[in-house]
Each structure stands twice: as structure tokens, then as C-alpha cells.
Amino acid sequence: MTRRTDWAEYAHLDALAERAGGQDVGPARTADDTGYEGGEPRRGGGARDGARTGGTRGGRGRRRRGFGEPPGEPSAEDGGASSSSRAEQGEPPGDPVERARAICLRLLTGTPRTRKQLADALRKREIPDDAAEEVLSRFEEVGLINDSAFADAWVESRHHGRGLARRALAQELRTKGVDSALIEEAVAQLDSDQEEATARELVARKLRTTRGLDRDKRLRRLAGMLARKGYPEGMALRVVRQALEEEGEETDFLDEGGI
Template sequence: MPRGDAPPARQNRQTGPSHEERDPAAAARDCAYRLLARRDHSAAELRRKLLQRGFQDEIVQALLDRLTESGFLNDRRFAERWVEAALTSGRSFGPRLRMELQRRGIASELAAEVSARATTEIDEHAALRELVARKMPAFDPLTASDRERRRIFGYLQRRGFSTAAIISLLRAGTETG
């Protein structure tokens, strides 16, 4: 490159100008659409990601308002889908669901409502048995050592299962309910 020439403008993956070189509102909107195309986000998650990418707070807030009005951004929908996925995978149950939703930026009232509704619809003992059978197929509560039982107890408690349900499983084997 000759000495007097300016370096070429930065290009993003779509071979367009970087967000510093074009309308910041349009760049923020495009970035938000790309993020939402991958997965649902809470408003707080999307806000954090857009601010981390260098967009101004006023632009981000206006964009979040528009996305919420148009239905692209919905904290209730995000919370319900996240809870469903967490329950299906065995990642979380009970109080841990609420805590995880709040960590993802969901309002505490909404997090409590969605997690309470989801956990009342599911039999905790059945979910517990299913998780143990899937994650620890060789575990037999009748022949397990004290160390194994403590490890299983801690694992299940960290997932949010109640102490009573865990003890019931460990005492009665697979005959809980």
C-alpha cells in the first residue's frame, strides 16, 4: 500500500462498513436481529450485549423499546422457554429456576411466577428419578456408599430439588412418589 493512502475501511462479516462508519441505530438494529436469530434473549441480556459492542445507551434503549413493541423481544416468552429447556435437561428445578432467571435479567416477580407455575405442573419425584436415571445410570441407592450418596445429594440439591424429595429417593431407591 502506498504511503499516502488511508487504510481500507473496516468491514464486518457481511462485507459492509463497521457500525462506527454507518448509522448507529441501523447497526444496533442489525446486531440485535442477528443475536435474536440465534436464540431468544431477555431484554437485559440483549441490552448488555449491545452495550458491550459499543452502541450508545440511548440508541440501545430506543431499540429495545421498538423490539418489545413489535414482539421480537418478550421477557415472558424468554422465561417460559428457558424454564422448559432447563426442566427438560435437568439443569435446574424449583428455587434454582427463579434464581437463574433473575440472573438472566428477568424481573423477580415474573421469574417467581414462571418458575412456580412450571414446577407445580411437574412431579418433582418423577423428575428426580428421571434425572438420576439419565445422568447416573449405574447409581443404586440401596448399594451406594455414603460418599456416593453425599455426592448425589449435593448434585441434586444444586439443581434445586427439595431436600425431602432427595432423601425420599435415597431412602426408598426408585420407589418414590
């Protein structure tokens, strides 16, 4: 992978939310809007470059909150619309823009969301389209919504955490409403060599659990596991066959008294 996106920037929701409300930033974008000050990125910045450089690059061990499993879609409470539930959730009554802003902030506090996920939540809460568009555009401007950074982080986390290949990752991002061009750019972080290396690791971990089965059944089971994770059929079969052959060679070596 080429980069990590630091989702700790979402800890600064309150400060960004104040700007999202238009209290201290005019229509033109300023250094505060983009998250840059003196040429250096700050956490909470909305620009794509800020999202890339604001994070860390590292090994596979780190997991990003909210990406080990698909972040939940807006809960059942986000589909309701009673005045009592609005009060309980801290939503301001009346003004649809303020309601939309409160709903989005609450959802973003838990995990990053795409613009479409937030738009769907606002639609379920019967927020008027013009109010929803105003809030979503403002949040996107100040960096609270960043589908490009979301896609990058999703690919990295789900590939390293679950071993998903490009095809499966692209499908997941499509279901979350990410634009096709952004999906293509995000999954391009993975190349065929990296995919194959991950496929080999997955097979190596699963190989032992299939011992005792006949070779054809093991082949089907292991190749099926890779197929469900989005690996191409040709690659899956090649990786599994090679793993079974290497296992057989190792067994023969041990049977012959090797160390």
C-alpha cells in the same frame, strides 16, 4: 408443564425487523404489531398470549433450539468496535440506531435473547443509551424481545432437558436479567409433585453407576447430584433413600429366586 413456546417465530425476523425499523407501522400498535389477525395468533406476534398459543404443548421429547444449554452470551466480536469488523458484520456505519438494530437482529437470529442480554451487547459496542433504548423498546413492542416467553420456554426446556428444579431455574433466569415477577410466574409452571417425579427419574438413571459403593457414599453422591440441580435438601434425601430401599428390596427378591 402447561405450555410450549414456539421459537420458530424467530424465523420471521426479516418481516418483523422491517416493522421494527418503523417503515410501515405508526406509533400506535396494530394487528401486525401484536401478531393477531382476525382474532387468531400469527407467528412472530409480540403479545404474551400470542407467545403462549402460538406454540405447541407436548411431551418431554421435543427440545427447543437454544435452550438445551444456556444460550451463549454475546461473543467476543460483539464487544469490539472497529470499523472493519462492523463492515464485516454488516453493520451500517454512522447511525447508532441502525447499528443497534443490526446488532440485535444478528444476535436474535441465533437464539432468543432477553432484553438485558441485548442491552449488554449494545453497551459493549458503545451504542449510545438513547439509541439502544429506542431499538430495544421497538423490538419489544413488535415481539422480537419477549422476556416472559423467554422465561417460560427456558423453564420448560431446562427442566425437561437437564432436570433442573425451580431454584436452579430461577437463578439462571436472574443471571439473564429477567424480571423477578416474570421468573416467579415461569417457575410456577412446576409444582412440588412434578419436581419430585423428575428427581426420582434422575436418581433412577444415576443409581446403577453408584453400585459397589457403600450406602452412605451412594446417598451423599445421589443427594449431591440433586442439590446441584436445585432440589431442596429434604426432598433430595427422601427420594434417594426410597430409591436405595427399593433397590435393596428388589435385590433381596432376586436373591430369593424371584422372577
